[in-house]
Each structure stands twice: as structure tokens, then as C-alpha cells.
Amino acid sequence: MLVTCARIDGGMTTTSAPPPASTATALASPTTQLKIASASTIGFGVLIAFGAHRRTDGLLRWFADLLFWPLGDSALLTDEAQLLAAILGGVMVSWAVLFWLLTDALAEDQPKLLKQLIFTTMAVWFVIDSAGSIASGGWLNVAGNVAFLAMFILPAVISCSHGSAPRTPLLVATKC
Numbered sequence: 001m002l003v004t005c006a007r008i009d010g011g012m013t014t015t016s017a018p019p020p021a022s023t024a025t026a027l028a029s030p031t032t033q034l035k036i037a038s039a040s041t042i043g044f045g046v047l048i049a050f051g052a053h054r055r056t057d058g059l060l061r062w063f064a065d066l067l068f069w070p071l072g073d074s075a076l077l078t079d080e081a082q083l084l085a086a087i088l089g090g091v092m093v094s095w096a097v098l099f100w101l102l103t104d105a106l107a108e109d110q111p112k113l114l115k116q117l118i119f120t121t122m123a124v125w126f127v128i129d130s131a132g133s134i135a136s137g138g139w140l141n142v143a144g145n146v147a148f149l150a151m152f153i154l155p156a157v158i159s160c161s162h163g164s165a166p167r168t169p170l171l172v173a174t175k176c
């Protein structure tokens with residue numbers, strides 16, 4: 001778009017104006033994608049926490065049935081499983097809230113640190129969760145873990161700009 005402006009000396013100047021920001025551009029930003037991933041994780045954590053009570057555990061039982069083939073073998077959750085659902089749902093929601101807050105605090109000024117924090121926590125979670133899923137016979141959960149991992153890792157990589165970032169012994173390969 002060209003913009004014509006009058007100069008103080010009476011002459012005219014034509015310049016290019018930046019295009020207006022579109023909603024699609026805003027939704028495609030890595031910061032927005034990380035917040036969408038965080039909000040999705042909050043929702044999933046609440047779904048898991050609902051498994052703590054018999055009246056609200058239907059979706060969690062269906063999800064567990066999906067992970068442990070064949071379908072149709074859904075049983076009531078044990079008292080122990082309901083307690084774990086309450087604990088794990090709360091942990092998952094708090095983890096997602098932390099990612100949201102880290103994104104707000106670090107995405108603009110310290111994207112490398114944000115990337116490192118996301119990579120480290122997601123790598124620890126992925127290895128432990130996937131190994132446990134395979135050991136328990138819920139191997140299909142690993143496919144979901146890969147999608148969940150990508151939901152956070154890809155926007156973190158995209159948001160990272162050049163420069164140096166602090167390193168941890170756990171994930172030295174988190175440089176941009």
C-alpha cells in the first residue's frame with residue numbers, strides 16, 4: 001500500500017506503509033501457538049482430573065479404553081486410579097499454566113531461554129511418560145505423546161532467534 005504525505009516544506013512524499021496485521025498472522029505466531037498448546041493442555045488436565053469422581057469419569061474411562069485395545073473393555077476406575085487422576089490432572093493443569101506464564105514472560109525478550117525450558121521439561125516428560133506407557137501396555141499413548149510434544153516444541157523452535165542461551169547438562173543441544 002502506498003501512502004502519500006505532505007512534507008513541512010510543501011512537497012509530497014510517497015512511502016510504503018506496512019500491511020495491517022491480520023488475524024491469521026496473529027494466530028500463526030509462535031507465542032500464540034504456545035498459548036494454544038497451553039490452553040489445550042489445561043483442558044486435557046481438567047478432563048483427567050474429572051476422573052477423580054464416578055459421576056464425571058466417563059471421558060477418562062473412554063480415553064483409557066481407547067489406549068488399551070480392544071475397545072469396549074472400559075471398566076470402572078479403581079479408587080487408586082481416581083486418586084491418581086486427581087493428582088495427575090492437577091499437575092498437568094499447573095504445568096500448562098507455567099508454560100503459559102513462561103511464554104508471557106520470556107517469548108519476546110528471551111526466546112532462547114523459553115526454548116531451553118520447554119525442551120528440557122518436555123524431554124523429561126516424554127521419556128518417562130512414553131516408557132511408562134509402553135511398559136503398561138498403553139503403547140498407543142506414545143503416538144499421542146509425539147503429537148503433544150510437537151505442539152510445544154515446534155513453536156518454541158520457530159520463536160527462537162540467534163544468539164547464546166544458557167545450557168543445562170540435560171539438554172546441551174537446545175541452542176538455536
